[in-house]
Amino acid sequence: MTASHGAYGNADATTTATSNAASSNGAASTDESLNARVRTSKSPRPNKWGIIIAAVVAIAIIVGAVAIFNGRNAQQSANKADTVTIGLKLAPPSLDIRRQSGSAIEQVLIGNVYEGLVSRDSDNAVQPGLAKSWDISTDGTTYTFHLNRNMTFSNGDALDADDVAWSINQLKEKQYYNANQVESLSKAEALDANTVRITLSSPDSNLLWYLTGRPGLVFDKDATYNAKTQAVGSGPYTVESFDSASKMVLKANPKYWGTAHKPATQHVVIDFITDDNAAVNALKSGDVDVLSPVNATLAKSLDANTYHVSASDGSDKFVLAFNCANKKLADKRVRQAIRYGINHKEIIASRGGVDAALGGPIPSVDPGYEDLTGLYPYDVAKAKQLMREAGYSISKPLKLTLTYANTYGTELGDQLKSQLAAISIDLNINYVEFSTWLQDVHANGDYELSLVDHAESHDFYKWTMPEYYYHYDNKDVQALYAKALAANDEKESDEYLKQAAKTVSEDAPADWLFGYRVTVAYNKGVKGFPDKLSQTVLPLWQISKAE
Amino acid sequence: MRFVAKRLLLFIAALVGLSILVFLALRVLPGDVAAVMAGTNATAARIAALRTQMGLDRPLPVQYVDWLGGLLHGDLGISAISGRSVVSQVGARAAVTFPLIVLSLAIALLIGLPLGCAAVITRNRRWRGLFHVLAIVGGAITALWSGLLLILLFSHGSGLLGLFPSQGFPNDGWKDCGRAMASLVLPALATGITAGAGIMRYTRAALGDAAQSQAVSMAMACGMTRRQALLRVGLRLSMPQLVSVIGLTFAQMITGVMVVENLFALPGLGSMLITDVGNRDLIAVQSELFLLAAFFLLLGLAVDMAHHALDPRLNTASDDVQEVL
Numbered sequence: 001m002t003a004s005h006g007a008y009g010n011a012d013a014t015t016t017a018t019s020n021a022a023s024s025n026g027a028a029s030t031d032e033s034l035n036a037r038v039r040t041s042k043s044p045r046p047n048k049w050g051i052i053i054a055a056v057v058a059i060a061i062i063v064g065a066v067a068i069f070n071g072r073n074a075q076q077s078a079n080k081a082d083t084v085t086i087g088l089k090l091a092p093p094s095l096d097i098r099r100q101s102g103s104a105i106e107q108v109l110i111g112n113v114y115e116g117l118v119s120r121d122s123d124n125a126v127q128p129g130l131a132k133s134w135d136i137s138t139d140g141t142t143y144t145f146h147l148n149r150n151m152t153f154s155n156g157d158a159l160d161a162d163d164v165a166w167s168i169n170q171l172k173e174k175q176y177y178n179a180n181q182v183e184s185l186s187k188a189e190a191l192d193a194n195t196v197r198i199t200l201s202s203p204d205s206n207l208l209w210y211l212t213g214r215p216g217l218v219f220d221k222d223a224t225y226n227a228k229t230q231a232v233g234s235g236p237y238t239v240e241s242f243d244s245a246s247k248m249v250l251k252a253n254p255k256y257w258g259t260a261h262k263p264a265t266q267h268v269v270i271d272f273i274t275d276d277n278a279a280v281n282a283l284k285s286g287d288v289d290v291l292s293p294v295n296a297t298l299a300k301s302l303d304a305n306t307y308h309v310s311a312s313d314g315s316d317k318f319v320l321a322f323n324c325a326n327k328k329l330a331d332k333r334v335r336q337a338i339r340y341g342i343n344h345k346e347i348i349a350s351r352g353g354v355d356a357a358l359g360g361p362i363p364s365v366d367p368g369y370e371d372l373t374g375l376y377p378y379d380v381a382k383a384k385q386l387m388r389e390a391g392y393s394i395s396k397p398l399k400l401t402l403t404y405a406n407t408y409g410t411e412l413g414d415q416l417k418s419q420l421a422a423i424s425i426d427l428n429i430n431y432v433e434f435s436t437w438l439q440d441v442h443a444n445g446d447y448e449l450s451l452v453d454h455a456e457s458h459d460f461y462k463w464t465m466p467e468y469y470y471h472y473d474n475k476d477v478q479a480l481y482a483k484a485l486a487a488n489d490e491k492e493s494d495e496y497l498k499q500a501a502k503t504v505s506e507d508a509p510a511d512w513l514f515g516y517r518v519t520v521a522y523n524k525g526v527k528g529f530p531d532k533l534s535q536t537v538l539p540l541w542q543i544s545k546a547e
Numbered sequence: 548m549r550f551v552a553k554r555l556l557l558f559i560a561a562l563v564g565l566s567i568l569v570f571l572a573l574r575v576l577p578g579d580v581a582a583v584m585a586g587t588n589a590t591a592a593r594i595a596a597l598r599t600q601m602g603l604d605r606p607l608p609v610q611y612v613d614w615l616g617g618l619l620h621g622d623l624g625i626s627a628i629s630g631r632s633v634v635s636q637v638g639a640r641a642a643v644t645f646p647l648i649v650l651s652l653a654i655a656l657l658i659g660l661p662l663g664c665a666a667v668i669t670r671n672r673r674w675r676g677l678f679h680v681l682a683i684v685g686g687a688i689t690a691l692w693s694g695l696l697l698i699l700l701f702s703h704g705s706g707l708l709g710l711f712p713s714q715g716f717p718n719d720g721w722k723d724c725g726r727a728m729a730s731l732v733l734p735a736l737a738t739g740i741t742a743g744a745g746i747m748r749y750t751r752a753a754l755g756d757a758a759q760s761q762a763v764s765m766a767m768a769c770g771m772t773r774r775q776a777l778l779r780v781g782l783r784l785s786m787p788q789l790v791s792v793i794g795l796t797f798a799q800m801i802t803g804v805m806v807v808e809n810l811f812a813l814p815g816l817g818s819m820l821i822t823d824v825g826n827r828d829l830i831a832v833q834s835e836l837f838l839l840a841a842f843f844l845l846l847g848l849a850v851d852m853a854h855h856a857l858d859p860r861l862n863t864a865s866d867d868v869q870e871v872l
Contacts, residue, residue: 101586228630
């Protein structure tokens, strides 16, 4: 500034003076700004302090979070008495029990939120439900149900014979899930407010049992709600919130009509924990009180003084199905060889030694069960001989593909591959997503070997349907099963079922690798958790926790 | 202004292309939601009836136009399985995933920036070597492994020091902030360490380049020490590069945290996608993927603009920049 002023104003005479002044001024200002910079940035200490302060703040935040969290924990355990938390492995994808498949949805909702005409106990036997009693006509085609009085749904609507008849007729008309189980059922009608008559086209000794499941559930015919996200039932609990990714909260239904099944605990929280290790950690840290199921191997690490651990028979059958419609497997010798060639003991031992050997299509909790494990004992020599007769040898092995869902883990496939290699079968494993399995194997029947856990009880009928993906077609079995259904007497019915199951097992359309036995673990303070069949029947009303 | 308009047009074109790609790619998957819903007891007739009910038997172009029409109205559709709107589903999961990403990124920056700067500033060879090793080792640790290690060390119940919960998210979500934060600490550390090593490498490279530049020499010539010149001038010069890297890291984390979510059983976007693909709930999956991809693109757009704002040299017409700013 001064320099230019000097240049404009005066000519040569003052040049030296002004330039001196200018230069000295300029030098001063440059120095000043440099000095300023140097001063501000020459202090690295604040920077260091900044870092230290930031670190302290970060640590304080973390410690604070932990403290709050721990405090919260303590608080929680203090008011936990009215809440029991149960850890399950599988979550229902939605609440729509009429359309959505899967056993998880039945396990959680039936008997707790929705109720059926009849119910099922933990011994798989039929018990009264909404109906307190029933009469069956001598020809077995007419069932008359006598309902309890003064029943209501959770929304306050009355539940009477009209709702029952409507629900069952809707099932048939709309072909809701498992409608095919009660094919013989032709119609339901309300005789009066408390009596319902069901008419069958042909007798069906399984009908009552099937009515304990989805086909017998009663819905409110006057209510409109989004069945996928809400549930209006008549059970002791209502669904307070549900997210299939994390949990379901059940709350005692204040309008519950029954006196026998009054909930012992106000809230039941069901946490869905897919990871086995995570589940056991949750039990150990007290986040859940019950685990059903728990991994059998991991359960061994639980302290026996604190936790009750037990395993029980269930209806889960791990079925290695042989596609009978496939050319290679149409040869019965090959199918038999595979059954002889599988070392079930080894497979069960590698899974924790809890599961039960299963020799046929009927599990021990179902009618018609008998021990068929003696039919095809582990016998490699015999298996090899059968394979030789069928024209295969180690140098010319039979190539087969096993298709199964990745939910079951790779170990099973690897074990089968190595066991069957010994009897000259070259097993190729096709490890797929469950939905792919459903499409390729179940819907299209396009497979050679398939492995899946058929969890349902009373599902022998699948062996009588040639169109089912087993493609097993045996007229004798179909006739025996028809006789079992028509039989009036339970013993007689069981006898026919046994014969049918034995015939199926002898024909070797599948190998039953094992019956999955569910291991359950819970804190000893928990009372009323069913030890048996908790994968299919989980009555929550009697669960409580001592504090 | 022209730059912004061009970028926006590109953004929209990319979205449309994306919607087609996502739609078609999912149709290649075997199996469908009707079969999954019908389960292992279903008859063929039952599956066919469900397909008709859900409109799965309509020709693909019709289904696509239907979906796109919904998108234009801001309607992302309803999950065929859970019956919830996709928006609410994504929202609920993003409430876990996004805080996790932000926390991971904060940890990554807290690790990466100071260490990266220190690696350039120090003249000590041993220190340099140490930083080098740190960057390589940190980057080589997969989140899955460090996650397991963190669980072994710090998890509630089974860890050596029971400091943090290692599984799941509190059932009541963010109502209890402390508890929710605590459940995100270990997963955020697991991803943050790896990402932090990445940021450290980038910082070191960018600042290293800047250290050679004339701007830093000039600053030193004006009297700054080397450290001052690097931190005040060099760091500012390398800012545009670092912002790009941070943007990319953020985008990578959206997919990166999915593994960690699985390990720590967090109900985030990753587990949602896995379940929905497993159920073949294609309407939900395509909308979810579309949202995620749109977010990726948006992030790219934001980074581009930030880039331009931070580095005026990139613009020929500087007036535009003023307007962007």
